[in-house]
Amino acid sequence: MTDTPQQITLRKPDDWHLHLRDDNMLRAVLPWSAAYFGRAIVMPNLVPPVVTAADAEAYRGRILAALPAGADFQPLMTLYLTEDTDADDVAAAHESGLIRAVKLYPAGATTNSASGVSDFSRVQSVLERMAEIGLPLCVHGEVTDPAIDIFDREAVFIDRVLDPLRARVPGLRVVMEHITTSQGVEYVKAHETNLGATITTHHLVINRNHILAGGIRPHYYCLPVAKREEHRLALRAAATSGDARFFLGTDSAPHTDPAKLQPCGCAGCFTAPNTLPILAQVFEDDGALDRLEGFTSLNGPAFYGLPANKGTITLSRGAPDLPAQIDTDDGPVTVFDPGFTPSWHVSSHSSC
Ligand SMILES: NC(=O)N[C@@H](CC(=O)O)C(=O)O
Numbered sequence: 516m517t518d519t520p521q522q523i524t525l526r527k528p529d530d531w532h533l534h535l536r537d538d539n540m541l542r543a544v545l546p547w548s549a550a551y552f553g554r555a556i557v558m559p560n561l562v563p564p565v566v567t568a569a570d571a572e573a574y575r576g577r578i579l580a581a582l583p584a585g586a587d588f589q590p591l592m593t594l595y596l597t598e599d600t601d602a603d604d605v606a607a608a609h610e611s612g613l614i615r616a617v618k619l620y621p622a623g624a625t626t627n628s629a630s631g632v633s634d635f636s637r638v639q640s641v642l643e644r645m646a647e648i649g650l651p652l653c654v655h656g657e658v659t660d661p662a663i664d665i666f667d668r669e670a671v672f673i674d675r676v677l678d679p680l681r682a683r684v685p686g687l688r689v690v691m692e693h694i695t696t697s698q699g700v701e702y703v704k705a706h707e708t709n710l711g712a713t714i715t716t717h718h719l720v721i722n723r724n725h726i727l728a729g730g731i732r733p734h735y736y737c738l739p740v741a742k743r744e745e746h747r748l749a750l751r752a753a754a755t756s757g758d759a760r761f762f763l764g765t766d767s768a769p770h771t772d773p774a775k776l777q778p779c780g781c782a783g784c785f786t787a788p789n790t791l792p793i794l795a796q797v798f799e800d801d802g803a804l805d806r807l808e809g810f811t812s813l814n815g816p817a818f819y820g821l822p823a824n825k826g827t828i829t830l831s832r833g834a835p836d837l838p839a840q841i842d843t844d845d846g847p848v849t850v851f852d853p854g855f856t857p858s859w860h861v862s863s864h865s866s867c
């Protein structure tokens with residue numbers, strides 16, 4: 516009997532924050548998520564964005580059509596909140612089971628967020644309706660005030676925008692997406708109900724030095740931008756703590772290499788192919804392998820009021836054999852490099 520496990524079997528994970536894009540990119544990246552995840556909350560920041568129930572229905576159809584044969588993957592759709600969003604349309608899309616969340620992008624905060632919200636009074640009635648029907652709001656939590664340092668934008672958002680918003684709409688269920696700071700962790704921990712947070716794979720691994728020290732590394736540039744080491748450690752402690760308010764949202768956000776490697780490059784890390792091996796390594800290094808399943812497969816469904824997946828996935832000891840880059844008909848996309856070789860690979864999965 517050895518202390519080091521050679522295999523871990525988890526309930527099939529879900530990804531509670533995923534960018535699948537559209538067309539060529541969708542076809543290239545979807546198989547990676549469909550191979551390892553049972554469901555994913557699909558982000559609506561297409562160009563143009565997924566704003567109405569009809570948009571979400573059409574996008575869902577395109578995702579299902581792009582699924583590899585035999586894939587067992589359910590896209591959970593979201594609507595992109597704008598100042599013109601119609602509360603009845605949102606409620607009907609929720610009622611029919613088409614959507615599982617609405618996404619709030621402060622206008623200008625991140626990739627394709629130009630149609631997002633500037634004047635929060637204009638979305639008050641939609642948010643109230645969402646609170647009434649129990650539909651979660653997923654929030655990109657950064658202020659867009661150019662006077663605020665980019666490394667402070669999440670913490671300032673919590674004080675200036677998120678906390679007042681939650682006070683104005685009691686009962687609204689909120690997911691703080693891709694938290695990157697100890698302030699984000701502390702804010703979640705301070706509230707017992709109606710609040711959860713997704714944490715990405717890459718923010719458990721990189722701090723801001725990875726982007727900037729020894730040369731600029733655009734493949735580590737994402738939003739919210741990675742912060743100081745103390746924040747990464749706070750995220751790791753939260754993710755590995757077993758606290759059910761924290762769950763995996765990879766924020767796998769593919770951009771082609773030409774789009775990232777230029778004077779004004781796009782934000783986003785593509786982590787769908789190697790997220791699970793990296794997470795197994797992170798949790799093992801922190802002595803928390805027994806809590807990996809909660810983070811990847813149980814806490815998210817509990818927050819969203821869904822059953823955990825029935826299928827399983829097994830990771831086995833040994834480095835994964837994964838590409839450093841994938842080809843798409845739009846150009847190559849580089850896979851996130853964690854800076855170490857995980858000693859786990861996905862060896863099998865079962866559905867249902
Ligand atoms: N995370 C990112 O850096 N980029 C995301 C947008 C987002 O999730 O904010 C994208 O769509 O590319």
Ligand SMILES: [Zn+2]
Nearest residue numbers: 625655738739
């Ligand atoms: Zn975001």
Ligand SMILES: [Zn+2]
Nearest residue numbers: 534558766768
């Ligand atoms: Zn995202």
